[in-house]
Amino acid sequence: MRTITHIVIHCTASPQSWGVRELMAEFKAKGWKSPGYHYAILADGTIRQLHPLDMVANGVKGHNEHSIHVAWVGGIDRQGRPVDNRTDAQREAMHRLVDDLRHHYPQATIVGHRDLSPDRNGDGKVTRDEWVKQCPCFEVKEEFKTL
Numbered sequence: 001m002r003t004i005t006h007i008v009i010h011c012t013a014s015p016q017s018w019g020v021r022e023l024m025a026e027f028k029a030k031g032w033k034s035p036g037y038h039y040a041i042l043a044d045g046t047i048r049q050l051h052p053l054d055m056v057a058n059g060v061k062g063h064n065e066h067s068i069h070v071a072w073v074g075g076i077d078r079q080g081r082p083v084d085n086r087t088d089a090q091r092e093a094m095h096r097l098v099d100d101l102r103h104h105y106p107q108a109t110i111v112g113h114r115d116l117s118p119d120r121n122g123d124g125k126v127t128r129d130e131w132v133k134q135c136p137c138f139e140v141k142e143e144f145k146t147l
């Protein structure tokens, strides 16, 4: 079993209607050998496992070896701009899943994809101007601090 240091939250930056089939097709189209996420949380709150936890997924280059990647389906508006359009069911399911993962990996830090952006000015914090993308479109540390 690999050591897990991070639980990384993503959005799929896709239509909210997407399911496992569309996600897997996209990974394949990108030429990836393994999926981008271990879990996808669909708009109706269904949690689907895409990849075994003891195998590395393709979530964030340079941060995959010791991470579990969790994505909620959605995260863009009709114009393709980043938006937090999580459904209540998705939000609830994500909290349930993260709680469960925390129970199994109590040493793991929970972060959003954008929090793993390079700290370009070296001040020890990854700030908004340093984000390489918006994913997962909400403030993970804020939302999960009370767990």
Ligand SMILES: [Zn+2]
Residues within 6 Å of the ligand: 009, 010, 011, 059, 113, 135, 136
């Ligand atoms: Zn991401």
